[in-house]
Amino acid sequence: MLKPALVLSDHTVALGVIRSLGRMGVPIVLFCYREGDMAHHSRYVKEIVQVPHPEKYEHQFIDIIVQQRARFGGSFLIPCSDETLVAVSRHKERLEEHFVVACPDQEIVSRYIDKKNTYPLAESAGVPVPRTFVPTSVEDVESYAVGIEFPYLVKPSQGHLFYKRFKRKMIPVKNREEMIAVYRLAAENNLEVMLQEIIPGGDDAVVNYNAYTWQGQALTEFTSRHIRNAPYLWGSPRVALSEWIPEVIEPGRKALQSVGFSGYACTEFKWDARDGLYKLMEINGRHNLSGLLSVHCGINFAWLHYRHLMEGERPQAAAFKEGIYWADITRDFCYSLMSFRQEKYPLSAYLRPYFKPHVHPIWDIKDPKPFLQRLCFLAKQLIRRRQCRLGEKEEQPLSWWQSFHKRIR
Template sequence: MNNKAVVLGNNYYIGLSTMRCLGREGIHTVAVDYSYENTYGAESKYCSERVIAPHYRKEKEQFIAFLKEYSRKQTAKPVLIPCHDSYVEVIDEYLDELKEFYLIPQTEQGLYTKTMDKDELHKLAVEHGVAVPETVHLGEENFYEKIEENIKFPCLVKPTDSPTFVSIFRRKLFKVNNRQELDEALQKAKDANQEVIVQRIIPGFDDHMYTFDAYLNQEAKVTHWMTCQKYRQYPINFGASVYTGQKYVPELYEIGSKFLEAIGFKGFVEIEFKKDSETGQYYLIELNVRITNLNSMLYKVGLNFPYITYRELTGNPLPPKAIEYDTNLVFWYAYEDFYAIKGYLKTGQLTMSQVMKSFLKPKAYAIWDWKDPKPAFSYAGIISKKLLKKIKK
């Protein structure tokens, strides 16, 4: 196979797991970053090549020019795999140009961005009959009345553009408990030039969060899928998965596949749902349109999504497959999970007994791999430096 796999973003374990998924299948992997600093994913033995590109945001046009030039030097079109939302946004903006140089699953320019945008996703879900949390937009008539009567406090102030919001505030959203906190949050967003929406909190602990992970082929049909249940996330209650298990939930396939096929999505995607603890209804929360945190577990359970993507785009698709039983396997990102556990215990949401019992499950680690230990040691070095800085302060 002459097609290389170009992996964008290796300073996080998503890039690392993607590299491993492809490298184990003998694919030539290329780690692309704007700096050598903290790119521990590229330390993997499955990384075949490492290149430094212009910054995807600060030097956007130069970055696109770099990607094109790199492709021109290859004997076959590389497969392009972004491992961070910011890379996805840039690829989507230049999708029509980049498809001349790279194999990319999505064919409709703007669809990636549309489904990442919370406001646009909300409209799409309503249009296709998928339940979403009740939402109020800034500028609506009787704005505060709607919040107090329909949304109620506490509620969430969420960005429409998550990657930019997170880069500014280092958090995914603001949780507000009253009118004053709401006004303060809206002012912070306004000062940062961030568009936000106000949304109802669906009742239920973090284990009421579920995911539908799927691959849709070039005919926009789901060919591979599985479902998962979150147990812990960080920051707690409104964060990213740090301890999540594979769990077969057929209802999520019914909702998720119908919606994704209706909007013409292609490639890998993860839908996050929350199950209402009072009604049992599943609400669509967000879409992740690139390889996600759970990738090492998805691979271990039997769905190698980066390779599934690669095989279809290079003209040799793998047969359809779904995980329709429970494996008891969990994904574990130990470093952030320790902080999460501290938060759950402090707020009384979990007991130490519940935490200790959860660790009995077999695990797929975010970073550690006995057969590929170098990235973990590199990551440990990065964390040690951060801790030393804190101690010095």
């Protein structure tokens, strides 16, 4: 009888891990904390534990997990979001007394969760990185803006905190005034940001190096290419494609070695046509959004992770199928409607993933409830927004675009 997996988080990443392990016979106990998430509707979830948000109530979050030790002692504990990763790494020593914790130590996590630490370490190991500056004041921004060419990026040091506030991974700026305004807005929200050059190229210039590494050695590797991002150019993938990309193997290995990482990570690069190099964008030291793509191609990273830590089965190098698409149809449909004038893809390009072999991150005919839950949540959001436009007195947070323009007017 396999020990349960205690999955922390309840959205797309977690759903991929749940299905990857559940299909292998691993019982799933899900710890959820966010409205609108849908993984708890999966047929593979045997039990649900409600927990407070790990950022707002970190100690209570950890306490509730520890309270499950009598029933689930020795189980596989896996964080599936940045906020759960940070919380678990901070309390790893306590949690390891009761569970097998699939998370690096706090010191290691801090090297890649905070990108201002990541870039110098990677660059010192010989990994190409974009030109990046970390300001500490408005004066720093003003001074730096004098010697650069716009447009530029204002990019967070800790992406999950920035995304929570602005619903964007980063914000492009066209001139010095916009850069200063976005910096001030971030500072007012106690968010540290970096100023980074824009690597030219479309969404398909971005690639992922997925690997399970241990003590500096890459054991199993998989690569893929972004096809369309959400939002266009500045977001996470909504369509990706499995593809062997040998140019990122060595930089990917070096990047993970530079932060001392062991376990599963998805490392993102972008091709820079100016010098012919792949530049490091970020290291995601946890299971990633498009995790089911590698499973569909023959490499089940979550299962490798489980077997290695629980049973001592060391992962081995493996071939994978190329030319398989990962397509999030709901996000792809919505963002394609919003972005087709910018993207300028022909209709055939939008349709191609759905007429080729592909996997959907949420829809699964054998496990349909998470997809139905997602549709219900999206419908509720649309109704809520319509009510607000009709004059309902319901307080809504400003989008980053609204906040940005309100701030610079």
